[in-house]
Amino acid sequence: MPTPRDKTLWRVLAFFLVVLAVFAAAAFISIRNINRSVAGSDWVNHTHAVIQETEGLRSDLYIGDGAAHTYVVTGDPRDRRASTEALSDISDHLDILTALTRNESGQKEEVAKIGVLVNNRLEFLRGILAAHQSGDTAALKAALLEDAGQPGVKQIERAVGKLKDEELGLLTDRDTASFLQAQTTRWTVMAGVVLDVLLLAGAGWLIWDDLGARKRAAKALQQANDVLEDRVRDRTAELASSNQSLKSENLERRWTNQGLEHQLRYNNLIISSINDLVLVLTKATNISRVNPAVTKLTGREPHELIQLPLASMVRLVHEGDGPMIDPVVQAMNEGRDIKEQPAIVTDKLGREIPVQLALFPLRDKDKIVGAVVIIQASEGRKP
Amino acid sequence: MSAETKAPRAHIMVVDDELVIRELLESFLTMAGFRVTPVQSAFEAEAIAARDRPDLVITDLQLEESDGLEMVGRLKALLPDTPMILLTGVLFDPKVVREVLQKKVSSYIEKTAPLSRIIEEVQRLLPGR
Numbered sequence: 001m002p003t004p005r006d007k008t009l010w011r012v013l014a015f016f017l018v019v020l021a022v023f024a025a026a027a028f029i030s031i032r033n034i035n036r037s038v039a040g041s042d043w044v045n046h047t048h049a050v051i052q053e054t055e056g057l058r059s060d061l062y063i064g065d066g067a068a069h070t071y072v073v074t075g076d077p078r079d080r081r082a083s084t085e086a087l088s089d090i091s092d093h094l095d096i097l098t099a100l101t102r103n104e105s106g107q108k109e110e111v112a113k114i115g116v117l118v119n120n121r122l123e124f125l126r127g128i129l130a131a132h133q134s135g136d137t138a139a140l141k142a143a144l145l146e147d148a149g150q151p152g153v154k155q156i157e158r159a160v161g162k163l164k165d166e167e168l169g170l171l172t173d174r175d176t177a178s179f180l181q182a183q184t185t186r187w188t189v190m191a192g193v194v195l196d197v198l199l200l201a202g203a204g205w206l207i208w209d210d211l212g213a214r215k216r217a218a219k220a221l222q223q224a225n226d227v228l229e230d231r232v233r234d235r236t237a238e239l240a241s242s243n244q245s246l247k248s249e250n251l252e253r254r255w256t257n258q259g260l261e262h263q264l265r266y267n268n269l270i271i272s273s274i275n276d277l278v279l280v281l282t283k284a285t286n287i288s289r290v291n292p293a294v295t296k297l298t299g300r301e302p303h304e305l306i307q308l309p310l311a312s313m314v315r316l317v318h319e320g321d322g323p324m325i326d327p328v329v330q331a332m333n334e335g336r337d338i339k340e341q342p343a344i345v346t347d348k349l350g351r352e353i354p355v356q357l358a359l360f361p362l363r364d365k366d367k368i369v370g371a372v373v374i375i376q377a378s379e380g381r382k383p
Numbered sequence: 384m385s386a387e388t389k390a391p392r393a394h395i396m397v398v399d400d401e402l403v404i405r406e407l408l409e410s411f412l413t414m415a416g417f418r419v420t421p422v423q424s425a426f427e428a429e430a431i432a433a434r435d436r437p438d439l440v441i442t443d444l445q446l447e448e449s450d451g452l453e454m455v456g457r458l459k460a461l462l463p464d465t466p467m468i469l470l471t472g473v474l475f476d477p478k479v480v481r482e483v484l485q486k487k488v489s490s491y492i493e494k495t496a497p498l499s500r501i502i503e504e505v506q507r508l509l510p511g512r
Contacts, residue, residue, distance in 0.1 A: 244414070251411045252498050258403050259495035 008210040015203035019196050026192025033128045033185040044171065050100050050107070057093035057114070060086045061121065065153060068125045072132040072140060080129065087122055094118055102161050107163065114159045121152045121166050132363050270285035277345075277355075277375035283368065285328055297377060310373065314357065317342040328359060332371050335361050345375065353377060384505040388419070393509050396437035398428045398454065399470070400446050404494075408441065410500050425454035432461050439509055441501075443494075444471030455487055466508040469503075470494055 059115045064086030071079035094115050101107035124147060191251035271278055271291050280289035287305045295301055298313065305313065316327055331338045338359040355375045362370040395417045397408045405421035412419045420435065422428045422493060425446050431437070444451040455467055466489035485491075490504050 247414060248411075249497075251407055251414075253401075255407050255411070256495070257496045258401075258407065260495075262401075262494050 008206055011206050012203050015199050015206065019199045019203075022192050022195045022199065026188050029188045030185050033181045034186075036181055037178060040174055040181075042176060046100065047167050047171050047174070051164055053093050053100065054160050054164050056155065057097065057118065060093060061118065061153065061156060062088040062089060064125060065121070065150070068129055069144075072128055072144070075132070083125065083129065087125060090118060090122065107166070108157065110166070114156065114163065117152065117156045117159055119242045121156060144305060144373065199255045204379060232379055262348070268374045277373075277377070279305075279373040279375070280309065280362070281310055281328075281332075281359075281373060283332065283370055285326075285332065285371075287313070288370065294375075297347065297353065298345060304348075314355075314373075314375065315344045315346070316357065317344060317354075328371070328373075331359055331367060332361055335363070335368050337361070343375070345377070392416060393438040394418045394420065394435065395441060395505070396420045396422055396428060396431055398422045398425070398442035398446070398451070399422065400424065400443065404443070404470075407498075408501075413503070415502055415505075419468070420501060425451075425457075428454060429461065430455060432458055436462065437465060439505060440465060440467040441505075443465060444469055447494070457484045459487075466490070468492060468504055470501075500503065 064083050067079045067083035067086055070076070071083055094111075097111045098108075098115065101111045124143065128140055128143050131137075131143060162330075168336040240331060274291060275293055277294045277297055278291040279287055281287050287308050287310060290302050290305055294305065298305075300313070310328060311326070327338060327341065338357065341359070343355050343357040345355050347353060355377050358374045358376075359373075361368045361371045361373060395412055397405055397412070397419060399408070399421075400423055401509050402423075405423070408420045409421045420431055420437065422431055428440070428442070432440075438456075440462070442451045442454060451469060451471070455469065458465070458467065464473065468490045469488040470492055471494060489508055492501055492504060
């Protein structure tokens with residue numbers, strides 16, 4: 001698919017091609033008309049030559065005819081000579097006319113007819129000249145009587161007049177045609193120029209419109225780029241901010257974890273470092289946690305003690321006679337501490353170790369969730 | 384802002400024998416725009432303090448070779464005007480902590496306190512930095 005730029009280029013090229021075509025057509029028509037005008041001019045010259053020769057023939061005919069008649073009256077040799085010269089010129093005019101019209105059939109026939117009539121007249125004139133010269137007055141008189149009213153001259157006059165009228169008519173037609181050709185040339189050139197100017201104006205408008213469109217497109221592109229750059233900048237800032245927040249959150253989380261871990265480790269360290277036995281009981285008095293001192297004294301590992309009832313390892317010493325209520329359960333139920341309670345711890349080998357037991361209920365929001373038991377062995381039995 | 388007019392970054396020395404704490408505090412304080420020197424021991428802290436005077440000291444209470452409070456005492460001799468923050472998680476009663484420590488350190492922060500609390504304290508002790 002062509003781009004807008006290509007489209008404009010093709011349109012401008014098309015415009016220029018049309019301009020060239022119009023220019024070529026106008027030039028062709030103009031040159032053809034000029035050639036026709038040149039040809040018409042030759043034809044006009046030819047026609048004028050025919051008319052001139054026709055006029056010359058008629059003029060010389062009158063001169064020769066008049067001189068011949070004068071001579072037969074006066075007998076003056078000058079008239080005879082003038083008549084002879086005129087008759088000779090008539091023959092020349094006739095020859096030229098024949099030559100000029102040899103390629104035009106209609107005129108050729110006309111000239112042929114004129115030639116017959118002129119020759120007849122020349123024959124007559126030569127006849128009266130010869131009759132006068134020979135002194136044959138009767139023959140001369142008879143010939144002149146026969147030519148009374150000069151019918152031969154009138155026939156020639158009509159034939160020559162007809163030929164001349166025809167030539168003048170052709171001249172008029174050719175003049176009209178020449179005028180029309182000139183008009184055609186003028187209008188062709190003017191129309192071509194106007195059309196070319198309009199086409200060039202159209203091409204100019206196309207280029208101008210294309211330049212405007214390109215400017216608008218470039219401006220729109222620049223604006224789009226600016227918007228995009230702004231968005232990228234904003235988005236980059238957002239991402240940088242988010243990244244910073246994530247880093248902060250990550251650091252905060254790691255910091256919290258290490259704080260809790262540190263605290264837990266330190267608490268464990270404290271409990272593990274106590275030489276007395278520390279046990280954590282659930283609400284059901286089962287062992288849930290012990291410190292290393294328990295293992296040292298009893299030989300039992302933590303996993304062996306977890307979930308066992310405290311009573312499985314520690315037996316409280318009962319000093320009364322009645323049935324014993326478990327003081328541990330009672331203290332936990334009542335939320336009461338037990339201190340310095342004599343008790344017996346049984347180790348892994350079944351040996352019994354006398355100890356002092358203390359119990360402290362574990363409270364979580366005023367609710368007893370278990371207890372811490374601290375057992376002290378006698379000095380000699382401490383782990 | 385030109386380099387000539389830009390204030391130099393405040394120098395904070397972080398003293399803790401735990402690598403993870405040193406790294407976390409270094410990353411956090413650097414991100415907040417401070418220059419941080421992480422230090423592992425009291426001996427090293429005193430050497431750094433003499434060579435590259437810090438604007439603030441953050442130290443753990445418990446150090447491998449020494450006691451943080453002892454070190455604070457020795458640093459005070461070197462840097463009498465430098466504020467010091469004690470970080471610890473082993474003291475239990477805030478009231479006791481305040482009474483014992485307020486004359487020795489500028490501030491006391493539990494290790495379980497959030498980092499935002501630490502930066503608040505740093506900014507309070509280093510105003511405009």
